[in-house]
Amino acid sequence: xxxxxxxxxxxxxxxxxxEARAGLAEGGIPIGAALFTRDGRLLGRGHxxxxxxxxxxxxxxxxxxxxxxxxxxxxxxxxVTTLSPCWYCSGLVRQFGIGRVVVGDDQSFLGGQDxxxxxxxxxxxxxxxxxxxLMGSWIEEHPHLWNEDIGEE
Amino acid sequence: xxxxxxxxxxxxxxxxxxEARAGLAEGGIPIGAALFTRDGRLLGRGHxxxxxxxxxxxxxxxxxxxxxxxxxxxxxxxxVTTLSPCWYCSGLVRQFGIGRVVVGDDQSFLGGQDxxxxxxxxxxxxxxxxxxxLMGSWIEEHPHLWNEDIGEE
Numbered sequence: 001x002x003x004x005x006x007x008x009x010x011x012x013x014x015x016x017x018x019e020a021r022a023g024l025a026e027g028g029i030p031i032g033a034a035l036f037t038r039d040g041r042l043l044g045r046g047h048x049x050x051x052x053x054x055x056x057x058x059x060x061x062x063x064x065x066x067x068x069x070x071x072x073x074x075x076x077x078x079x080v081t082t083l084s085p086c087w088y089c090s091g092l093v094r095q096f097g098i099g100r101v102v103v104g105d106d107q108s109f110l111g112g113q114d115x116x117x118x119x120x121x122x123x124x125x126x127x128x129x130x131x132x133x134l135m136g137s138w139i140e141e142h143p144h145l146w147n148e149d150i151g152e153e
Numbered sequence: 154x155x156x157x158x159x160x161x162x163x164x165x166x167x168x169x170x171x172e173a174r175a176g177l178a179e180g181g182i183p184i185g186a187a188l189f190t191r192d193g194r195l196l197g198r199g200h201x202x203x204x205x206x207x208x209x210x211x212x213x214x215x216x217x218x219x220x221x222x223x224x225x226x227x228x229x230x231x232x233v234t235t236l237s238p239c240w241y242c243s244g245l246v247r248q249f250g251i252g253r254v255v256v257g258d259d260q261s262f263l264g265g266q267d268x269x270x271x272x273x274x275x276x277x278x279x280x281x282x283x284x285x286x287l288m289g290s291w292i293e294e295h296p297h298l299w300n301e302d303i304g305e306e
Contacts, residue, residue, distance in 0.1 A: 088244045094241075094244075096304035
């Protein structure tokens with residue numbers, strides 16, 4: 001998508017945060033993600049599109065994965081996501097053998113990241129205060145939409 | 154999508170098989186799925202579209218889930234799939250609380266169905282000989298494409 005290298009976790013996470021903010025600006029659920037090679041080449045970026053496209057299957061991670069196109073190996077890739085990956089997105093990471101996950105915030109929601117770590121995925125949690133505030137206040141203001149997105153009744 | 158009721162597991166599975174065969178006819182990976190209410194109303198049906206749309210995120214189950222549109226509860230729904238759901242699709246079932254899964258074939262591939270059962274999902278395995286033959290011979294003839302679809306190198 002671009003020749004720039006996103007070498008640090010902070011640089012990688014900044015792309016996911018841009019995606020989350022784009023989703024927010026569209027009136028959507030503010031969760032973004034991006035898939036990189038380990039050395040920092042951007043393969044795909046995306047964000048939750050439940051509201052924008054009325055599509056419940058597009059979480060931040062699945063959108064980034066889709067936008068990265070077909071790959072033959074994910075072992076040397078890093079999925080960076082603004083929010084702890086739900087079971088759906090954790091299953092994606094495990095099935096395709098994505099080697100590393102960087103989580104921006106596991107305080108607003110805790111998904112399957114420990115299960116991933118137990119199964120050999122390298123998991124790094126950043127807990128960026130700005131992201132925690134962004135997601136925490138959004139959830140507080142949109143409880144029904146949030147529950148719909150994570151399958152809570 | 155239709156007013157017909159698919160009351161039996163056989164009737165539900167037949168829809169998923171139609172989807173798998175449609176995928177095969179398109180030159181794609183022959184896995185289909187459909188989401189029903191427990192009493193047999195069809196909510197959405199779909200099939201793997203990796204080849205057709207160059208989209209690695211569309212497995213049979215995620216396509217059926219997407220095509221069912223936004224739902225506020227999945228507790229009383231049944232995901233019927235021709236092949237044992239991979240971790241990605243098993244994660245989908247768990248996250249959204251889909252209450253029941255019907256698996257057409259767990260001999261050609263075994264995904265996360267036992268994990269789902271351990272976590273309260275009702276899992277029924279049919280092991281239809283025709284489906285096992287369809288998927289088994291397809292995998293034998295397309296090992297590279299199959300490995301790509303399940304993230305094996």
